[in-house]
Amino acid sequence: MLRRRAYSFVLALGGLLPSLSLAQTVRTLSKPDAEFPEPFTNVGGVRELKDGRLVVIDARDKIVQLVDFKTGTGTKVGREGSGPGEYALPMRLVPLPGDSSGVYDMLNSRLLVVLPNGKPGNFIVTESAGSPGGPGGGTMRIGGSAPRFADAQGRLYWTGQPFSGGPRDDGPPKSADSVPVIRYNRATKQLDSLGFVRLAKSNVQTSGSQGNMQVRIGVANPFSPRDEWTVTPDGRVAILRSPEYRVDWYGPNGKSSAAPIPYDKIRVNEKHKARWRESRKAQVSVMVSMDNGQRSVRSGPPPADAPDPGNWPDVLPPFLESAVLPAPNGMIWVARTRDANDDTPNYDVIDATGKVAMRVELPVKTRLVGVGNGVIYTVRTDDDDLQYLQRYRIQ
Numbered sequence: 001m002l003r004r005r006a007y008s009f010v011l012a013l014g015g016l017l018p019s020l021s022l023a024q025t026v027r028t029l030s031k032p033d034a035e036f037p038e039p040f041t042n043v044g045g046v047r048e049l050k051d052g053r054l055v056v057i058d059a060r061d062k063i064v065q066l067v068d069f070k071t072g073t074g075t076k077v078g079r080e081g082s083g084p085g086e087y088a089l090p091m092r093l094v095p096l097p098g099d100s101s102g103v104y105d106m107l108n109s110r111l112l113v114v115l116p117n118g119k120p121g122n123f124i125v126t127e128s129a130g131s132p133g134g135p136g137g138g139t140m141r142i143g144g145s146a147p148r149f150a151d152a153q154g155r156l157y158w159t160g161q162p163f164s165g166g167p168r169d170d171g172p173p174k175s176a177d178s179v180p181v182i183r184y185n186r187a188t189k190q191l192d193s194l195g196f197v198r199l200a201k202s203n204v205q206t207s208g209s210q211g212n213m214q215v216r217i218g219v220a221n222p223f224s225p226r227d228e229w230t231v232t233p234d235g236r237v238a239i240l241r242s243p244e245y246r247v248d249w250y251g252p253n254g255k256s257s258a259a260p261i262p263y264d265k266i267r268v269n270e271k272h273k274a275r276w277r278e279s280r281k282a283q284v285s286v287m288v289s290m291d292n293g294q295r296s297v298r299s300g301p302p303p304a305d306a307p308d309p310g311n312w313p314d315v316l317p318p319f320l321e322s323a324v325l326p327a328p329n330g331m332i333w334v335a336r337t338r339d340a341n342d343d344t345p346n347y348d349v350i351d352a353t354g355k356v357a358m359r360v361e362l363p364v365k366t367r368l369v370g371v372g373n374g375v376i377y378t379v380r381t382d383d384d385d386l387q388y389l390q391r392y393r394i395q
Contacts, residue, residue, distance in 0.1 A: 048372035258354020271340035
């Protein structure tokens, strides 16, 4: 259902939609075009192929599937392990040219290429920027510097390490305030950096002694302002600034900054905190350990007694971590924060000028996991916490 909101109506609501003008619309989605019949445990991402099939990863169950909505069938891609055609912890999907996909395997520190026919291919392995050997040799690294996006030319994008120092240096790791976005050209083996992404203030937790140290990362307060970023197919990098809520674009002609997008300042309350604590149970926790200079990585659910991060802010930022998804048409979708009593997920669709072109509202207990050509993909969570993959047409 597509509805237009009159200007007088916005004023009557006291500016609840200050970023929407007369010509802008709110699209409310209520019924999916299709729903895949088999449930998932924790859909971490999808990649749409040209024929409408999807590559889907489930980090909790450690599987990659090729899903076909037309036939209602899913075919497992590869298997769990560390050998050819295998993955230990699929955490992210990176679209590659020619309908290929890269599955980022955090535990094996590499990308497994999934071919257009759904068969596993070779690996893409690279080191973080500034590491000995440079890109193209060695391994990816935990805690950043692993490919997150790719453009239509196949160039890979990631961010620099968010920590400096460590067990091999003069003490525990120190967290950085910001990291560069790094672009790697696989054809020329050249890399360059674009803008800087500001990080949320994190508290690095360490235990053990020198040479036998455990480091827990990613413990910043979930409601702390942080920048998010994405890459459009034509290679433009969009960095969303928080708490300003504006887009800085980095493209062939350099940097351009859009005007800030107005948003309501929503106060953080106990219900927000309780919802976050509940959502944490479904997350995948990664522990990095150092034993006599040798690094090991293991994954699993977060500890039941994991403490709150503390440092709760007074108000929510406009968006939270991992809130941004690119679309094939060059727009970006941003999951907006909302009042604790508002159960309707809503997204801003931002165009190339950095303005909100449309707002999309999803049914309760759904979340966006991918954007395709004229469609979006969501997951619906039922009362047993099983997730069902859905497709909505938006054109």
